[in-house]
Amino acid sequence: MRGMLGRLAGTRYGIAGLLIMLVLVLLAVFAPVLAPYGPRQQVGISLLPPSRAFPMGTDNIGRDMLSLVLISTRASLLIGVTAALAALLVGGTVGMLAGYWRGTTEAVLMRLAELFQILPVIVVVLFAIALFGSSFWLLIAAVALAIWPLEARLIYGQFVNLRQREFVAAAIVADMPAWHIVLREILPNALPPVIVQVALDASLAILIESGLGFLGLSDANMVSWGQLLFPAQTYLQSAWWMSVFPGVAICIAVIGLNLLADGLNEVVNPRAGQRLVGLPE
Amino acid sequence: MARYVLLRLLQAIPMVACVVILVFVLLQFTPGDPVQAIVGDYPVPPAFRAAIVLQYHLDDTLPVRLLHFFINLLHGDLGYSYQQQEFVATLILQRAPRTLLLAASAFVIGVPVGIGIGLISATTRSGNVDRFWTTAVLVGYAIPGFWLGQLLVILFAMQLGWFPTQGMAPVFSRASGTAFVLERVRYLALPAITYAVYEATRVARLMRASTIETLGAGYIVTARAKGLSRGAIIRGHILRNSSLPVLTVMGYAFGVAMGGAVLIETVFSWPGIGLLLIEAIRNRDNQVVVGVVLFISLAVIVMNLIVDILYGLLDPRIRAGR
Numbered sequence: 040m041r042g043m044l045g046r047l048a049g050t051r052y053g054i055a056g057l058l059i060m061l062v063l064v065l066l067a068v069f070a071p072v073l074a075p076y077g078p079r080q081q082v083g084i085s086l087l088p089p090s091r092a093f094p095m096g097t098d099n100i101g102r103d104m105l106s107l108v109l110i111s112t113r114a115s116l117l118i119g120v121t122a123a124l125a126a127l128l129v130g131g132t133v134g135m136l137a138g139y140w141r142g143t144t145e146a147v148l149m150r151l152a153e154l155f156q157i158l159p160v161i162v163v164v165l166f167a168i169a170l171f172g173s174s175f176w177l178l179i180a181a182v183a184l185a186i187w188p189l190e191a192r193l194i195y196g197q198f199v200n201l202r203q204r205e206f207v208a209a210a211i212v213a214d215m216p217a218w219h220i221v222l223r224e225i226l227p228n229a230l231p232p233v234i235v236q237v238a239l240d241a242s243l244a245i246l247i248e249s250g251l252g253f254l255g256l257s258d259a260n261m262v263s264w265g266q267l268l269f270p271a272q273t274y275l276q277s278a279w280w281m282s283v284f285p286g287v288a289i290c291i292a293v294i295g296l297n298l299l300a301d302g303l304n305e306v307v308n309p310r311a312g313q314r315l316v317g318l319p320e
Numbered sequence: 321m322a323r324y325v326l327l328r329l330l331q332a333i334p335m336v337a338c339v340v341i342l343v344f345v346l347l348q349f350t351p352g353d354p355v356q357a358i359v360g361d362y363p364v365p366p367a368f369r370a371a372i373v374l375q376y377h378l379d380d381t382l383p384v385r386l387l388h389f390f391i392n393l394l395h396g397d398l399g400y401s402y403q404q405q406e407f408v409a410t411l412i413l414q415r416a417p418r419t420l421l422l423a424a425s426a427f428v429i430g431v432p433v434g435i436g437i438g439l440i441s442a443t444t445r446s447g448n449v450d451r452f453w454t455t456a457v458l459v460g461y462a463i464p465g466f467w468l469g470q471l472l473v474i475l476f477a478m479q480l481g482w483f484p485t486q487g488m489a490p491v492f493s494r495a496s497g498t499a500f501v502l503e504r505v506r507y508l509a510l511p512a513i514t515y516a517v518y519e520a521t522r523v524a525r526l527m528r529a530s531t532i533e534t535l536g537a538g539y540i541v542t543a544r545a546k547g548l549s550r551g552a553i554i555r556g557h558i559l560r561n562s563s564l565p566v567l568t569v570m571g572y573a574f575g576v577a578m579g580g581a582v583l584i585e586t587v588f589s590w591p592g593i594g595l596l597l598i599e600a601i602r603n604r605d606n607q608v609v610v611g612v613v614l615f616i617s618l619a620v621i622v623m624n625l626i627v628d629i630l631y632g633l634l635d636p637r638i639r640a641g642r
Binding site for chain 1: 335338339342343346347349350351357458459461462463464466467470471473474478485576579582583586587597598600601602604606609613616617620621
């Protein structure tokens with residue numbers, strides 16, 4: 040793992056992504072210390088433009104936008120990462136079962152994954168929220184419900200390939216239990232491309248949550264970048280800063296995760312993107 | 321060919337059935353009273369409650385309920401929105417053409433632009449040009465569509481006043497003929513551009529990857545060996561072969577687009593399917609939510625079917641493969 044981090048830092052995109060994400064995580068962790076005011080604290084007149092006292096201005100109820108954007112880093116990153124991991128857990132389990140046992144298990148599980156992929160991700164999430172509500176955990180479950188097929192198909196493909204390799208045949212001949220072969224023999228070899236997908240899923244989850252927040256359908260008890268954009272819609276005319284700064288934060292996080300994924304991809308499969316023949320000059 | 325089309329049609333039917341079952345199963349998990357889950361958070365008059373219990377056979381066993389869920393759908397009955405006092409199917413049919421207009425405009429602008437950027441990015445001689453476009457596409461991809469919409473509204477509608485801020489048409493208009501079309505285009509411009517940026521970045525990423533893969537193909541070696549010029553190879557061999565996978569994905573994306581760009585329609589108050597879904601969710605008008613979700617799935621499946629059939633027409637290898 041350490042070797043991987045080193046190689047990641049050696050790629051052009053990887054290092055940029057790593058730095059961006061590191062800064063964002065530090066900001067999230069130390070947000071309460073760094074933010075000049077609390078997220079519910081009224082500190083001035085409402086809708087003040089950016090100034091020295093309030094670098095990102097104030098919102099419609101007189102809260103400091105800088106503090107809000109900083110605090111929001113926590114919820115947005117947390118939802119992104121947790122939803123991606125939940126999708127990995129569900130999709131990974133399905134992919135492993137389908138890819139190792141094949142047959143009926145494979146047919147049922149992979150058709151189910153395809154079924155979920157018919158509907159657009161945002162519609163699946165909205166449907167789940169419409170039926171079950173949107174507290175923090177339900178939100179994560181809804182996002183994971185929408186993106187698990189991506190993970191399932193990837194891990195399934197890996198398992199189908201690795202299943203035919205000699206080391207698996209050797210393990211079967213050695214009479215190792217199935218769980219050992221799946222979890223200790225195949226899984227570690229299947230993981231590298233999966234890590235790339237997890238980074239992409241996290242960026243997707245952040246985008247989805249900001250969309251929900253913007254629609255006013257995210258968990259009302261937390262502050263996230265998307266939720267800051269919901270009231271901003273009403274004040275586009277008088278307070279551009281309410282919309283601009285949270286949006287920039289979302290972009291930075293999504294770019295960071297995508298650069299990280301590009302870097303990881305370069306490490307995991309170094310030959311990808313190499314031009315084999317090319318064009319004449 | 322007829323056999324291929326028939327086969328694909330037959331494959332699509334179980335898909336539709338499965339989606340319906342999936343929606344039905346999710347509905348069963350909804351907490352609380354099933355009638356309330358159908359109607360939403362409204363006081364239900366006893367007569368209406370009895371009608372719903374009868375129509376959906378709510379007093380019967382699970383398989384019977386599922387059967388009647390199907391029967392209702394086969395009759396084209398998506399239910400009745402108690403809140404809007406209108407049939408759900410009527411609501412959807414009212415909104416669908418508007419969503420179609422927005423999506424079609426966005427694809428007409430976005431797809432060619434995306435293909436162009438992807439092609440330039442993958443075939444350029446200059447590393448800097450590639451880096452510029454790759455970065456631009458990444459930034460475009462990372463910008464949430466609805467936020468880009470807000471920025472465009474702030475700049476072009478509020479500061480410069482070139483376009484209206486939202487809606488699809490003025491509340492009151494006497495324009496006719498060309499003036500009418502121009503008026504509508506002004507309303508369409510900002511949402512269509514926002515949506516086109518979203519599609520173009522996705523197309524550009526796909527196109528770049530697909531072109532790079534094509535560059536490694538054997539027929540490119542042959543073309544080089546024949547001494548064809550750079551431009552001739554790009555036009556004659558790369559553009560077509562690399563666009564095929566992109567067009568498949570875009571066919572699928574267009575089906576998805578029939579569901580309405582939920583967020584973009586909300587920013588611009590564009591009264592399409594997406595906005596209908598959001599309004600229904602906000603008002604807990606679940607009958608409409610379920611109807612829209614089923615409509616979107618059907619649109620995606622039908623669109624995939626059309627793409628597959630077109631593909632079979634264009635490429636004989638696919639027909640023979642089945």
